[in-house]
Amino acid sequence: MEKIRDKGGRFISKGKQSKITSIESNRQKNVTVEVPSTNSQSDPNDPPPDPNDDLQDPIHILEHSYAYDPSINGHCDEEVVPDENEDTSHLIEWDTGRRILELGFVVNKLIEGCYKCKHSLNLRDICGEKRYGLGSLLHIKCTLCSTVNYVPTGKRHSRSDNNGIRAFDVNTKVALGMLHAGIGEKKLSMLLSVLNIPPLSKTSLKKSEREVGRAVEDVAKNSCKEFATAEVESFGNDDLSVSFDGGWQKRGSGRSYSSLSGHAAMIGKETGKCIAYATRNKFCRVCERAERTKKDIPEHDCRKNWSGSSKAMEPDMCIGMMKDLQDSNIHIGSIIMDNDSTTVARARAEVNPALKKQCDRNHTLKQFTNKLYELKKSKNYKELNSKTIQHLSKCFKYCISQNENDPSGMKKNLEAIGRHVYGDHTFCESWCKYLASPLTYKPIQLPYHRYLNNLDLKSDLTSLLSLYISQADKLVDLGSTQPNESLNNTIASKTPKQNFYSGSESNDFRVAAAIAQKNLGHQYVTEVNERLLLSPGEITSSNARKVDLKRKKTKETEDTRKKGHRKRWTSIDRRSQQK
Template identity: 40%
Template sequence: MDHAGLGPYQVSNFLTALNLPSIHPSTLRARENEIGSTLKTYTKESCDEALLSEASATSKSGKDEEDDTSPINITFDAAWQKRGSGRSYNSRSATATMIGMETGKIVAFDLKTTDCRKCLFSNDHECNKNFDGSSKAMESALALDMAKSLRDRGFKISKITMDDDSTTISRMRNNIDPNIMKMSDKNHVRKNMSNALYKLQEKHKSLSTKTINYLLKDVSYAISQNKGNAKGLESSLKAIVPHSFGDHSQCDARWCGYLNDPTSYKHSSLPYGKDLIGEDLKRDLLDMFCHYSENSEKMANLGSTQANESMNQLIATKAPKAKHFGGSSSLSHRLAAAVSQKNCGRKYLSQVLTVRNNGVSNKLD
């Protein structure tokens, strides 16, 4: 049920469609809770093994000379269990994962929820609620809790790739380690630049969608060609706007076709292959790209949270956002199922059942 992303009523409907006796939802929930404890233990073991592999791959020495901890590099991202617009956050639950950059496996995961369905009916129960703050605050709280857990177990986050959420990295540096190196996610950088260009389009109607795509493509090329080279990236970013307006004095022959063939050169992606025009547009674009060139040190060392984004999609298949699972332990079981599938593949299903039926210790192989 958890693996397929179905609820108890959907399972009953499925069995009815097959002309098989249905199972009462309360019975399905009871069986889910029984297997859930075994599943979460299995998932924790898979993360522990992934954590050791990540630490070994990150550092050959294995230990930090100063504080006897194992450094690891991770990517982090959170997701809410309710669809939002990006401006309104009112989900009652959120999940987050930390994935090792070297192994690509999940080393830590957690969830926050402000809801407990059982609290409506009884005071004598294991409460599912574990957070009292706002939905937006869940992301930084999740990152902080997972980082503390890793630190307490002897692992130190050396680099973290995430979106440009200043609150999260600030709390981690204040409470965990002030020397954590933060790497921006290249997809979020592109998205932020795209939003800025489309906002500029409201002022300059001549800034067409084709022109915006052209500028974004140039930025992507500049970042890819100058990875780890902050000065080279700064020069390339400063040259993009003048190049688009026909000024090639700052261009580099490695990528500027005009310098190689001035007589027949024309832009391949700009409208009609012609230079952009408009002093006001040029000035605003220069101001915008100047801001990004000043942050070339950060942009030259971009990471990617694509693995986390993919993981969020996998979690959504186990716990669809159209349904609310955060009011019970079901969300934690579904999150564990997604993490196990990521770390161990679909074989986790048979292994968890074997452990549950035989009562033997799980071995991840």
């Protein structure tokens, strides 16, 4: 085998030389495919051919104009020029592996028959294939006139950013499925390879992802506008009450936050839907590559919009969303969030000085539990073990739940917690089982079923509870950021923290998909398809309805259980008052 050199004058290894030889051989096969002459006419009475058209057949003009082999005076969509670092999946023969076909569409094309003689075609007469991602053009030879016809395996559509060149619907939908399922190019390729289906190239998949992602963002933003208007109508005035929370695409240690991207959302208290969201990105792969190679930055959709610390992303996103809503004459009067004072301080200084803050119930309970563990660690109290802390946290939770809008009751029950674990039930109410059976009661929730007796611990515990007693007015009106936590879980399922998607638009696309799913349910997939002028399909729509219905029933069951739990506690209170 004669050695050859590349464009730089360097010798090419045997492996690269063999790959180039196979590519050239494949090109020769495409050139030798029988193609009808542009001057041939099946009927002398037909009009003369137009010299500006490559092929005169209307089927070719309407269905195949975008995807001819370049060697046959045509142009193809989504073709990737092979290089030495890519695999050779594009060299797979037509009879190797599996393919995805739209059966009804292909059957109709076969019935339409040969574009030249109209004789019906048969799949057993396939003589070649040109793949474009998961779609293909099957080269089928007519048994009557020996003309090679190009039959697509599925429907196609035009892309606005593709110079009118049409792409297979299946490639666009697999990109949407990738965003919806929260997987990336590698896992998608693994899935297809296990099914023995030739995978898409990275460039083709990225092209489809960008097409789908912009449609997903449009659907998410429109849904936020609709529910912001609905929130104003249901709340009755412009000063809305919303819950706010943010998150990062990289896990924080609690002391250090170094994520390159973050997200945040505002959810209406009345509708429970997202009315605004934002993302912050500190890195762009294209800009970084241009800076590293000292070249001009190419034109691209850059999503880098933050250069500060990762911890400062959350206050900035909150202020940005409040200002955007204010431009739409929607004002935020009350915000439910964790105990981050920085965000509220900046929002009051820059947007609304009269902004009210409601603490989150779950964050307040978590803060109380953390302070007990800090007390245990600093003073090394043996009685303050995990069982004791769990019991104190449970009592604190009951106190918060049973004294909503009752400051005096909140203060009394908070003071009762510190006395209760030491055997003093003077301030206890219906929640304490000692009142029902004083003679037989044992504190089974405490270690060794005994009351605590460490006086130093009692003093520290009393001091800790005194801090919360002084804030009783805030504790009686706590909000919940649980909808935001649920949204963060959905975002994490679409942008797993172990993967990095912030180098391109992919992270923003996936956050938008989670927002759309929060507002519209799984039916958002149908809306994205319709925005792309694609048929969503009965199976897609049916499965989305089924998943949304199951979620609705689950939520109704949970609400019924909570309602029954509240009724049970109310009846216990009434019986204790009668006694």
